[in-house]
Amino acid sequence: MIFNTGAALLDAIVLAVVSKEPEGTYGYKITQEVRQVIDLSESTLYPVLRRLQKDDCLEVYDMECAGRNRRYYKTTSRGWAQLKLYESEWREYSSKITGLFEGKTEWKHDDHREGMEQHE
Amino acid sequence: MNRAEYMSQLEGLLKDISPAERVSALEYYNDYFDDAGPENEQAVMEALGSPARVAETIREEVPGNDFEGNARQAVPEDRAVIKYGQSGRYIQSGSDQQNGHNQTDQTEQYRQADQYQHTHQYQQADQHQQPGHSRSGMSGGTIAVIVILCILASPVIFTLATGIGGVLFGIVVAWFCLILGFGLAAAILLMVMVILLVVGIAGIMIAPAGAIGVIGGALICGGLGLVFLMLTVAMAGIVVPAAAKGIASLFRKIFGRRKASV
Secondary structure, three states: OOOOOOHHHHHHHHHHHHHOOOOOEEHHHHHHHHHHHOOOOHHHHHHHHHHHHHOOOEEEEEEEEOOEEEEEEEEOHHHHHHHHHHHHHHHHHHHHHHHHHOOOOOOOOOOOOOOOOOOO | OOHHHHHHHHHHHOOOOOHHHHHHHHHHHHHHHHHHOHHHHHHHHHHHOOHHHHHHHHHHHOOOOOOOOOOOOOOOOOOOOOOOOOOOOOOOOOOOOOOHHHHHHHHHHHHHHHHHHHHHOOOOOOOOOOOOOOOOOOOHHHHHHHHHHHHHOHHHHHHHHHHHHHHHHHHHHHHHHHHHHHHHHHHHHHHHHHHHHHHHHHOOOOOHHHHHHHHHHHHHHHHHHHHHHHHHHHHHHHHHHHHHHHHHHHHHHHHHHHHHHO
16 A cells, blocks of 8 residues: 555544444454555554544443453444544545546636635 | 563563553453464464564553553644543453453443444534634724824824814805805895885975985895895805705714724
């Protein structure tokens, strides 16, 4: 992957992966699923999960599984709101870039001073 | 290096962060090894990288002197985070041995959270759209500049205003004097006409030719008097209100505009 995955996009991807599981999911599984989408080191995700937890986007609980406790992550209502924000921001961002690549961008030329501004 | 060595190295490297953060991170990686399965231990250690590197990533997010475990990190600049109050709940898993009692508590919490989520999940999603912020009227800066210019120009404005006022006052006074003069002339001429008419009629038997001449003079005086009377009425009735209106509007322009600009 040529493009960097910034902290915001990483948060969005992790939130999206966790939100797929209404009952919550656990660190190893989250890591494997994120790694199917973007290439990243396996040690990258713990800080992301911890950050999202501190931002009250994720909550954790322990559930017994095969004779031991496993920590589960689950999206909170704030996490859902944050995910919706990320999704709408991503749609806007990606559609603009795609529009540019496909030559569908409508350039505004109101006047020569401000002609190159695409939006605003 | 096996898993136990790896974990103890990691623990040693996390000595300087808060116990809560250290426990949380170590539990995460213990879970990670467990879930990967014993057969993948070496692969997991290779994928994670050295304990030093993992400790580094943990430290990225965790302040070293945070012993409460709830101080908020500075948010990385490219993250658009919806700001919340500090009402969030962190379910600390404690230590490794969990019992059934703890389990039911968490299931309960989990169910409540689930209901909460479905009730509230969309309420904040659209808040980030800011209403267009349109500016109206003059900015404070523009008004300040106008006021300063007015103050700087005040000697000129004052002198000009005084001069114009004086001229206007002169014109008005002259105008009223003319009206007064014309009125007086009309009154005198009409009085003269009456006197001459009386004298003429009285003397018509004594000296008919002279009396007719006097009556003619009286009529001329009366005519002139009427002309002056009409002039007086015209000036007072038509010209004065018009002049007053003009002066009033002029004053409104001068004083009204200054009031509006302050």
